[in-house]
């Protein structure tokens with residue numbers, strides 16, 4: 001009745017009967033998160049750190065086996081750092097910068113992510129998804145011990161949902177039988193095949209790609225591949241129409257073979273057949289152990305709207321992308337970053353419910369950007385018409401000799417944070433000649449300061465960042481306070497702060513949201529204008 | 542922004558046309574197609590201007 005749908009890597013929250021199940025009548029909670037994947041757990045961390053009680057319900061008792069995601073972007077690490085979970089990720093993760101692209105047997109070119117100096121976190125790390133998830137779950141337990149109101153209930157499967165005007169009723173199945181619970185807000189973080197979406201009858205539309213990929217995670221006994229991303233188009237070993245090789249921690253390598261649409265899954269998944277492909281690729285003398293394998297097909301789809309009254313969708317439940325570009329979990333983390341503070345303020349009565357509509361508009365904007373990029377990569381990697389195949393190969397052939405064609409090679413456009421251009425929460429850019437990258441809507445780039453880095457100092461509340469100019473200690477409007485962080489470029493040894501936040505301007509004042517996105521900026525402080533900007537950024541205009 | 546030139550612009554057109562045809566001499570249909578694709582990309586990069594390229598993409602669609 002409550003069978004596992006997948007094998008667990010770590011059993012972290014075994015089922016335990018909760019008092020709610022004996023209450024006799026449904027207990028009401030402020031927030032319930034349906035789904036304890038990376039996005040659900042991150043949501044819980046965000047809310048619990050704000051002191052908002054949150055219950056996560058998952059139909060399993062821990063983290064699933066098998067690493068789906070392996071590439072985690074800087075922005076994800078910065079967000080996880082706000083939740084106190086980034087350090088173990090970086091300690092365990094593999095940092096990589098070099099990528100090589102091959103066509104048939106020859107190398108076409110290589111690239112260096114050339115990470116910019118002056119950031120606390122690397123551009124990317126590779127880390128198995130089960131580690132990523134369990135570090136966040138361990139952080140949740142740590143917060144729990146410190147008294148934070150966070151619960152994770154294993155083997156609690158949500159079977160039915162009724163949406164009322166101002167709350168939601170959940171029917172939950174457990175090993176002890178069913179119980180009913182109520183919640184003011186429900187977060188749907190129940191993954192790409194979201195049962196919640198189904199129960200409520202919302203569409204999930206987009207494009208399904210007619211191809212499949214075989215993933216094999218292998219542990220190399222003789223480790224002779226470097227820490228780089230290698231991508232082959234039409235490799236001559238013939239094991240796939242494309243092949244990707246990428247390193248993970250623990251001497252594990254991800255190998256991805258593009259194997260076509262009309263395949264016999266069962267046959268392909270036999271170890272001997274996977275090994276045949278691997279041997280053709282790695283050579284017969286390669287000595288490896290198989291860790292995990294899977295066949296996946298992919299799609300780029302999203303819900304029309306991520307908010308339906310008291311129900312909010314996040315992560316794969318709201319949108320799904322093909323894996324090229326690592327925009328799945330990385331974009332889900334941006335959902336959480338965006339939703340957490342807004343929901344917190346609404347629940348605390350500091351902001352109107354309509355603030356949550358900006359979660360929908362900003363993150364739909366993000367999802368569209370991710371879908372666009374992932375679709376383009378997929379079309380390049382798996383061209384579907386004869387002519388697109390021809391043009392794709394022409395690009396590859398030219399890039400071997402001519403630099404101009406290299407930017408057209410698309411083996412995945414790696415995840416970068418979305419800029420909320422045109423968001424209703426932004427105030428018009430009033431910093432003449434300010435850097436484009438820190439315009440209203442952008443997420444703040446990190447910068448080294450005299451004592452540590454900038455982003456941790458922005459914390460998780462509104463901040464008035466003043467550079468080379470005076471501002472009051474704090475600005476409070478209707479109970480919401482923006483605290484001041486005053487900096488001077490005299491202390492900016494590397495020049496990164498000036499380059500990223502001033503550009504040609506002599507001074508600047510930034511209003512920065514709790515998710516570290518810029519809401520407003522101008523050269524000098526002006527109380528009325530910043531009051532208006534703070535109101536606008538909290539949906540009061 | 543430059544407009545797409547749709548009036549004669551190649552000094553000795555017949556020469557150019559001959560050279561273009563000759564470039565395909567001896568190529569199989571497959572190699573010829575691949576060559577055309579490469580040539581197209583080289584030319585497109587030389588033009589560079591996104592609006593001119595879009596104008597060219599739609600101009601070439603028109604058959605009559």
Ligand SMILES: Cc1cc2nc3c(=O)[nH]c(=O)nc-3n(C[C@H](O)[C@H](O)[C@H](O)COP(=O)(O)OP(=O)(O)OC[C@H]3O[C@@H](n4cnc5c(N)ncnc54)[C@H](O)[C@@H]3O)c2cc1C
Pocket residue numbers: 034035036037038039040057058059060068069070071072129156157158159189190191192195215296314315316317323326327328329330331332
């Ligand atoms: C091959 C592959 C490679 C990928 N590579 C990357 C990458 O490199 N980088 C990246 O960022 N992303 C990558 N992704 C995407 C990434 O894995 C997903 O985006 C991410 O797992 C989404 O997290 P989630 O929490 O939204 O959903 P999920 O991880 O799917 O979690 C959903 C949770 O909800 C639970 N649940 C479901 N139904 C119920 C119910 N009725 N009641 C209670 N609980 C329920 C499930 O058990 C599960 O724990 C990849 C994906 C694939 C398939």
